[in-house]
Amino acid sequence: MTVILLCLLVILTLLSRFGIVFKAITTTLIILAYAFWYISDMFTGNGVTDAVFYHLLNSAQGTSLDDVVDKVAVAAVFIVIMLATVAAALYIKFKKRHFTGSRWTNVAWAGVLIATACMPFSRNIYLAIKETFLTPGNGYAVSSQYHKLNGELPKKYNFVFIYAESLEHTFRALDGKNYLPGLDAIANHYLDFTNIQQPLNMGFGWTMGGIVNTQCGIPLVMSQGNAGSNVSHFLSGANCIATWLTQQGYQTEFIRGSQKEFAGGDKFLSQHGWQAQHDKAWFEAHSLATPEQISGWGVHDDAMLDHAWNEYQRLSQAGKPFLLSFLTVDTHPPAGTYIPECDNHIEKSSEYPMLTAVACSDYMLSRFINKITQSEGFDNTIVVLVSDHLMMANGATSLLAKDEAARRNNFIVIKKDLHGTKNSTQGTLLDVWPTVLDLAGLPDKTLGFGKSLLDNTPGQFINDYVKGHARDYLAYASELWNYPSVRDPMVQKENSIQIGSQRYKLPLYSFVNENGRFKSLWFDSFAKTMARQIKPEDTFFYANLCQNMSINRPGICAYVVSPSEVKQLHITTAGIVDQKRVKQKSSLYQSGLLGISVGEDVYDYSGATLPEVFLPLPPGINFFAAKPHPTIMYSYASCALPRLPEEEMNAFLQQKNEAMIFSSNDSIACGDRSTLNQLARLLNIEALHKLQPRQQIVGLYTPEKTDYVIGAPNQHLDAFVDMTKPQLITLCRAFFDCP
Structure with a gap:
C-alpha cells in the first residue's frame, strides 16, 4: 500500500x-x-x-x-x-x-x-x-508502577524456563506455512499467549535484553547494549525473579551454549539469584559436547538439551523446588545452524537455511517438552517457553517483513491443569513472569513494570508505549544501575577504577547531571562518540590509565569536564592523591571537531566522525583530507599487501598542499618492518621504526611538520582534529594535562 x-x-x-x-x-x-x-x-x-x-x-x-x-x-x-x-x-x-x-x-x-x-x-x-x-524521560513519574515481588508461593512448583533464540511466534504462520508444528501442537493443548509485542524503543530486542525483560520486568537500558561485562555490579538496584525464588528455598540453574561472560551475562545471573551456571566452557570442561557439537555461537542444541534433560531429572529427584532455565543457540541469525539430530524428522528448506534451522529447533524443543510432560515430575512442574526477541535480519527476513506489524514473540505455558487456551491480551516480555506466578497461585501478580495477562487487560507499560510515552520507564530502568557520582570515593583496582561501591573497566566515560551523578556509561569509542554527542551545556567524566593517554604518570588520570573548567584527578590504589582545577574551556566543546577512534576492533570500535558525517577506517594506514569533510584519499592494508609503494605514496603526499590526517587501524606492523621504515621516512616520524603490532597512531601531516600521537600497544587510541585550523588535539591536550 x-x-x-x-x-x-x-x-x-x-x-x-x-x-x-x-x-x-x-x-x-x-x-x-x-x-x-x-x-x-x-x-x-x-x-x-x-x-x-x-x-x-x-x-x-x-x-x-x-x-x-x-x-x-x-x-x-x-x-x-x-x-x-x-x-x-x-x-x-x-x-x-x-x-x-x-x-x-x-x-x-x-x-x-x-x-x-x-x-x-x-x-x-x-x-x-x-x-x-x-523525550528525556522522568523516572519519578512511573516510580509508583515499579513493583517488587512480595508474598510466598502457596505451592512450590518446579519451573523449567526456556529461552528459544529468536524463535518468534510468527514462524507458526509464515507465508502460509507452519515452521513450528511441534510447539504449535503443544501450545494448542496448554496456554498460548498470542499478542506478545516487542517495543521498538531502547531496552528490548536482543538476548541480554530479553533475559532482563523477563526476569526483572524492566527494559535493559545501556548506552552500549552488550557492555555489561565492563561493570562490577549488573543492575544492582533491580529486583528479579531468581533472587526471590532462592529466598523461597529454590535451587536455581541456568544453562547456555555460549560463553557466560558475553554481555556480562555471568554477572547478571550470579548477582540476581542464580546459584549455578553451565556454559560453553563448562560443557568443554566436563566433556559433554563433541567438537562437532560446538560452533562459533556455542554448544549446539542437541548437546545442550541432553544436558538440560539430565539436570531436570537430577533436580526432580533431589526433592527441593527448583528453577531450571536454558537458552538455545542454533537459530541465531544470520543463517542458523542445522544439526544431524533432525535428519528425517523435518522438512528442509533449500531456499532459506534459517527456516530449516527453525524447523529443527522446533523438533528438538517440542521433543524435550514432551519428555517433561510424560515424566513423573510434571504434576508439580510449570514449563515456560519464550522467544528472547524477534528474529534479527536473516535470510528469511523478506518473508517475516511481509506483515511486519503482525510479528509477535512466543510465550507458551505448559502446566498439567491447563487445557487449550488462547490469550490475545496485549503484552510484552515484561509480563511473562507475573503471568507465570499468577498461574502458580501467587496473589501478587506484578514484577517490575510487568503484570499478569490472565485478567485479559494490558498493563500500563504497553498502554503508554502505544501512546509514545515509554521514555519515563527507560529513565527509571536506567536508575536501577545505581550509577555513581563524581563526588563518590575513587580508587584504582589493578587496571580498573572503583567509584563508590562499583568497579568499572577502563576507559570509562559518562555524561554527568547537575548533581554530579552519571547519566550513562560508555567504555570505548570515546572520540567517535563525543564528536557527535557532546552539546555546549554538557558536563562529562572521563577516566583512563595515564599511560594509555601518553601521560608518564602511574595510576589513573580522570577528569570532570564542564563548559567552564576541567577538574583533573590523579587516582592510585590509595585513592585520589591529587586534584586541581583548570579554569579553561576544553577544546572538545568547539564545533568542527573530528573524533577519531582506532583499535583492533576495526568495525565495532573504529571510525572518524563529525556530527553529521561518519567515516569508517579500513585496517592498515589511512590518509584522509582535513577539509572540507573527511574523505579517505589513500589507504594501504599493510598486513595484507606486499611492500609499500613508497614512490606512489610520496607522490601522493607531495601533491597535497593542505594538511592530511593519517591514522592506523587494527595494525600497521605485522612482522615485516619494511613498511614501518618506509612510513617513518615519508612522514618524518622516527617513532614509527619501533611501532609494535596493534599499536595505534593518529596524526596530522604537512610537508613542513608532522604532529602525531602514539598509543600504548594493544590499546585503543582516541584523538581529535580541529577541522577549522586544522590542529591535532590529543586527550591530554583536551584536558590540559600534557607533560
Missing part, C-alpha cells in the same frame, strides 16, 4: 506545474524517509529502532560486502527515483510542460501526502526519533 501511495505522489507531483518545485521537494523527502525506514528494516527486521540510531551515532557495525550489497542496491534505486522526480519537476517548470494543470490535481496530491504520512513507516520513524532524542 505504501509503495502505491508513493507512486501516486510522484505522478500527482508532476501533473501540474503549480507549486511543482515545492511538491517535488516534499515528495522526495517522503521517499527519503521511506527509504530510511526500508533499509533500516533490512538490517533490523523491525523498522527503525534505537539500534539504528545507536549504530549511526556510535558504531560502524562491521559487515562484509556480501552483507550490505543488497542494501546498497536498494539505496541506489531510491536515489535514482528521487533524482528523477526532482529532474522531471525542474524540466516541467522551466520548459513550461504540463499535463492537466487542474487545481484538483494538487488537492489530490495533498490528500495522498497526508495518507502516506499516516502509514505505519511514518509512525515508526516518528516514535523512534521521539523516544530516542526528543
Whole structure:
C-alpha cells in the first residue's frame, strides 16, 4: 500500500506545474524517509529502532560486502527515483510542460501526502526519533508502577524456563506455512499467549535484553547494549525473579551454549539469584559436547538439551523446588545452524537455511517438552517457553517483513491443569513472569513494570508505549544501575577504577547531571562518540590509565569536564592523591571537531566522525583530507599487501598542499618492518621504526611538520582534529594535562 501511495505522489507531483518545485521537494523527502525506514528494516527486521540510531551515532557495525550489497542496491534505486522526480519537476517548470494543470490535481496530491504520512513507516520513524532524542524521560513519574515481588508461593512448583533464540511466534504462520508444528501442537493443548509485542524503543530486542525483560520486568537500558561485562555490579538496584525464588528455598540453574561472560551475562545471573551456571566452557570442561557439537555461537542444541534433560531429572529427584532455565543457540541469525539430530524428522528448506534451522529447533524443543510432560515430575512442574526477541535480519527476513506489524514473540505455558487456551491480551516480555506466578497461585501478580495477562487487560507499560510515552520507564530502568557520582570515593583496582561501591573497566566515560551523578556509561569509542554527542551545556567524566593517554604518570588520570573548567584527578590504589582545577574551556566543546577512534576492533570500535558525517577506517594506514569533510584519499592494508609503494605514496603526499590526517587501524606492523621504515621516512616520524603490532597512531601531516600521537600497544587510541585550523588535539591536550 505504501509503495502505491508513493507512486501516486510522484505522478500527482508532476501533473501540474503549480507549486511543482515545492511538491517535488516534499515528495522526495517522503521517499527519503521511506527509504530510511526500508533499509533500516533490512538490517533490523523491525523498522527503525534505537539500534539504528545507536549504530549511526556510535558504531560502524562491521559487515562484509556480501552483507550490505543488497542494501546498497536498494539505496541506489531510491536515489535514482528521487533524482528523477526532482529532474522531471525542474524540466516541467522551466520548459513550461504540463499535463492537466487542474487545481484538483494538487488537492489530490495533498490528500495522498497526508495518507502516506499516516502509514505505519511514518509512525515508526516518528516514535523512534521521539523516544530516542526528543523525550528525556522522568523516572519519578512511573516510580509508583515499579513493583517488587512480595508474598510466598502457596505451592512450590518446579519451573523449567526456556529461552528459544529468536524463535518468534510468527514462524507458526509464515507465508502460509507452519515452521513450528511441534510447539504449535503443544501450545494448542496448554496456554498460548498470542499478542506478545516487542517495543521498538531502547531496552528490548536482543538476548541480554530479553533475559532482563523477563526476569526483572524492566527494559535493559545501556548506552552500549552488550557492555555489561565492563561493570562490577549488573543492575544492582533491580529486583528479579531468581533472587526471590532462592529466598523461597529454590535451587536455581541456568544453562547456555555460549560463553557466560558475553554481555556480562555471568554477572547478571550470579548477582540476581542464580546459584549455578553451565556454559560453553563448562560443557568443554566436563566433556559433554563433541567438537562437532560446538560452533562459533556455542554448544549446539542437541548437546545442550541432553544436558538440560539430565539436570531436570537430577533436580526432580533431589526433592527441593527448583528453577531450571536454558537458552538455545542454533537459530541465531544470520543463517542458523542445522544439526544431524533432525535428519528425517523435518522438512528442509533449500531456499532459506534459517527456516530449516527453525524447523529443527522446533523438533528438538517440542521433543524435550514432551519428555517433561510424560515424566513423573510434571504434576508439580510449570514449563515456560519464550522467544528472547524477534528474529534479527536473516535470510528469511523478506518473508517475516511481509506483515511486519503482525510479528509477535512466543510465550507458551505448559502446566498439567491447563487445557487449550488462547490469550490475545496485549503484552510484552515484561509480563511473562507475573503471568507465570499468577498461574502458580501467587496473589501478587506484578514484577517490575510487568503484570499478569490472565485478567485479559494490558498493563500500563504497553498502554503508554502505544501512546509514545515509554521514555519515563527507560529513565527509571536506567536508575536501577545505581550509577555513581563524581563526588563518590575513587580508587584504582589493578587496571580498573572503583567509584563508590562499583568497579568499572577502563576507559570509562559518562555524561554527568547537575548533581554530579552519571547519566550513562560508555567504555570505548570515546572520540567517535563525543564528536557527535557532546552539546555546549554538557558536563562529562572521563577516566583512563595515564599511560594509555601518553601521560608518564602511574595510576589513573580522570577528569570532570564542564563548559567552564576541567577538574583533573590523579587516582592510585590509595585513592585520589591529587586534584586541581583548570579554569579553561576544553577544546572538545568547539564545533568542527573530528573524533577519531582506532583499535583492533576495526568495525565495532573504529571510525572518524563529525556530527553529521561518519567515516569508517579500513585496517592498515589511512590518509584522509582535513577539509572540507573527511574523505579517505589513500589507504594501504599493510598486513595484507606486499611492500609499500613508497614512490606512489610520496607522490601522493607531495601533491597535497593542505594538511592530511593519517591514522592506523587494527595494525600497521605485522612482522615485516619494511613498511614501518618506509612510513617513518615519508612522514618524518622516527617513532614509527619501533611501532609494535596493534599499536595505534593518529596524526596530522604537512610537508613542513608532522604532529602525531602514539598509543600504548594493544590499546585503543582516541584523538581529535580541529577541522577549522586544522590542529591535532590529543586527550591530554583536551584536558590540559600534557607533560
